[in-house]
Amino acid sequence: MLTIKEPLIKKGLIFYTMEYADFCSALEAYPKPLAFVDLDALDENIQLVKERVKYKIPIRIATKSIRCVWILNYIREQLGELYAGLMAFSPEEAVWLCQKGFENIVIGYPYVHSQSLKNILAQNSAQKKIVVMVDLIEHLDRLQHIGWSEGKQFLVCVDLDMSTRFPFLYFGVYRSSIRTEKKLKEFLAYIRKCSHLRLVGAMGYEAQISGVQDIPLGKPFWAPIIRILKKNSIHSLTARRQKMIQIIKQTGFSLEFVNGGGTGSLESSLQDATLTEVTVGSAFFAPALFEGYSNFRHRPAAGFALEVTRNPEKGVYTCAGGGYVASGAAGMDKLPQPWLPQGASLIRNEGAGEVQTPIVTKELLRLGMPVIFRHAKAGELCERFNSLLLFRKGKVVQEVLTYRGEGKCFL
Ligand SMILES: Cc1ncc(COP(=O)(O)O)c(C=O)c1O
Incomplete structure (x- = not known):
C-alpha cells in the first residue's frame, strides 16, 4: 500500500500532522466554526498523487473537490x-x-x-x-x-x-x-x-x-x-x-x-x-470517505473546527454548527467525522445538527475549546465556509477565500 511517509500521529489507520493541542493554541484567536487546510499535509498528498501515477501521466484537477x-x-x-x-x-x-x-x-x-x-x-x-x-x-x-x-x-x-x-x-x-x-x-x-x-x-x-x-x-x-x-x-x-x-x-x-x-x-x-x-480531486484534501480504500492512504489535509458551547452532562459536549452533511446516498458515512480530540464521536440519534452538534469524548473539555472534524467529501466543505485558514508547521500562516467567500455558488 502506498502511504504518506513518517506519520507523526496515528489514530486507527489515519495519520495526521497536528495534535489536538496544536489546534487549540493555533485556533484560539479565531471565531468558530472555521475551516482549514494543512499545507504540510496537502504537500504530502500532492507528492503521493505523483507517486501513485508513477510520474507517468498528467493530472487534471477536479475543481469540485477543491x-x-x-x-x-x-x-x-x-x-x-x-x-x-x-x-x-x-x-x-x-x-x-x-x-x-x-x-x-x-x-x-x-x-x-x-x-x-x-x-x-x-x-x-x-x-x-x-x-x-x-x-x-x-x-x-x-x-x-x-x-x-x-x-x-x-x-x-x-x-x-x-x-x-x-x-x-x-x-x-x-x-x-x-x-x-x-x-x-x-x-x-x-x-x-x-x-x-x-x-x-x-x-x-x-x-x-x-x-x-x-x-x-x-x-x-x-x-x-x-x-x-x-x-x-x-x-x-x-x-x-x-x-x-x-x-x-x-x-x-x-x-x-x-x-x-x-x-x-x-x-x-x-x-x-x-x-x-x-x-x-479528493486525494488532495483526503476527506473521511477516502479512508476506506486498500491500496493508498492520504493524509487528512482539510477540516473544520467547532467551538464547545455547552456541556449537558459529563463526557458530552455540544458545539455550535456542524451539520455539513455530504451529498450522495444518505447514510452515516455522509456525516462529518469528529477527528480531534482523539476518540470523540457523534451521537447516533442526533448526528451533525443544523446549529448544534453534540459529541462524546473522554477528554475533559472547557467551553470555547475547539472540536476538529473532517468532512465526508472534499470540496463540499468550502460551500459552508467563506475562507480557509492555512496551516504551516502547526501555525496559521494565511487566510484564503473559498468559492463561497468570493460570492460564488455554482451548484
Ligand atoms: C468526471 C469525474 N472524473 C473524476 C472524478 C474523480 O474525482 P475525485 O478525485 O475527487 O474523486 C469525478 C468525481 O466524481 C468525476 O465526476
Missing part, C-alpha cells in the same frame, strides 16, 4: 509538468476560472442552457479553451445551433459510459448514454455533420472503481464482494474504453486527450495505456 482558487493555483504549481488542466463542474465556474487565469478547462458534465453555453464560446481563444461534455444527440443539436448563431465552434468531449452490468447488479453510475459501440458510432457520425463542433477529447470515468470504497466504513463484510466486483469491472471497462477510443480514432478524429480515473482508481487507470491524463 472549490478554492488559491488552493487550485497552489496544486497547479506543485504538480508542475504533471499538471494537465482543470475539470470544472459548471459553465459559469469554467468561465470564471478562465478569467482568473486557468487556460485548459474541461467541464466534466453536460449543460444545456443557451446563455451559459454562449458565455463559454466567448472565452475560447488560441490561449484559452473550455471543452464541453456531450453524450446525447440533443446535446450536439443545441451546441451546433448556438455555435452556428454565434459563428464560433465548440470544443467537445464525448463521455463514454464505464458502468458494468452484472446479471443482478448495475455497478456504476447513471450518466452517459453512450454504452455500446453501435451507439458511439452513430454519435460520431452525427458529430461529423456538425460544422460548429470539434471533437477534441474523450472521457471514460470509472466511478464504480474510483468512488466506491474497498472497505466501506462500518460495513467491512462487503469488502470481499466489492473486491470481486471491482476486479471484474476494471477488466471489462478497460477493454471497453480501449475499444471505444480505437473506434473514435478509426473514424478519423484525432483526440487531444483521453481522460479517465479519479482518486480511488489511479492504480488501475494507470494500466490503461489509452488514457492520456487522469482526473484527481
Whole structure:
C-alpha cells in the first residue's frame, strides 16, 4: 500500500500532522466554526498523487473537490509538468476560472442552457479553451445551433459510459448514454455533420472503481464482494474504453486527450495505456470517505473546527454548527467525522445538527475549546465556509477565500 511517509500521529489507520493541542493554541484567536487546510499535509498528498501515477501521466484537477482558487493555483504549481488542466463542474465556474487565469478547462458534465453555453464560446481563444461534455444527440443539436448563431465552434468531449452490468447488479453510475459501440458510432457520425463542433477529447470515468470504497466504513463484510466486483469491472471497462477510443480514432478524429480515473482508481487507470491524463480531486484534501480504500492512504489535509458551547452532562459536549452533511446516498458515512480530540464521536440519534452538534469524548473539555472534524467529501466543505485558514508547521500562516467567500455558488 502506498502511504504518506513518517506519520507523526496515528489514530486507527489515519495519520495526521497536528495534535489536538496544536489546534487549540493555533485556533484560539479565531471565531468558530472555521475551516482549514494543512499545507504540510496537502504537500504530502500532492507528492503521493505523483507517486501513485508513477510520474507517468498528467493530472487534471477536479475543481469540485477543491472549490478554492488559491488552493487550485497552489496544486497547479506543485504538480508542475504533471499538471494537465482543470475539470470544472459548471459553465459559469469554467468561465470564471478562465478569467482568473486557468487556460485548459474541461467541464466534466453536460449543460444545456443557451446563455451559459454562449458565455463559454466567448472565452475560447488560441490561449484559452473550455471543452464541453456531450453524450446525447440533443446535446450536439443545441451546441451546433448556438455555435452556428454565434459563428464560433465548440470544443467537445464525448463521455463514454464505464458502468458494468452484472446479471443482478448495475455497478456504476447513471450518466452517459453512450454504452455500446453501435451507439458511439452513430454519435460520431452525427458529430461529423456538425460544422460548429470539434471533437477534441474523450472521457471514460470509472466511478464504480474510483468512488466506491474497498472497505466501506462500518460495513467491512462487503469488502470481499466489492473486491470481486471491482476486479471484474476494471477488466471489462478497460477493454471497453480501449475499444471505444480505437473506434473514435478509426473514424478519423484525432483526440487531444483521453481522460479517465479519479482518486480511488489511479492504480488501475494507470494500466490503461489509452488514457492520456487522469482526473484527481479528493486525494488532495483526503476527506473521511477516502479512508476506506486498500491500496493508498492520504493524509487528512482539510477540516473544520467547532467551538464547545455547552456541556449537558459529563463526557458530552455540544458545539455550535456542524451539520455539513455530504451529498450522495444518505447514510452515516455522509456525516462529518469528529477527528480531534482523539476518540470523540457523534451521537447516533442526533448526528451533525443544523446549529448544534453534540459529541462524546473522554477528554475533559472547557467551553470555547475547539472540536476538529473532517468532512465526508472534499470540496463540499468550502460551500459552508467563506475562507480557509492555512496551516504551516502547526501555525496559521494565511487566510484564503473559498468559492463561497468570493460570492460564488455554482451548484
Ligand atoms: C468526471 C469525474 N472524473 C473524476 C472524478 C474523480 O474525482 P475525485 O478525485 O475527487 O474523486 C469525478 C468525481 O466524481 C468525476 O465526476
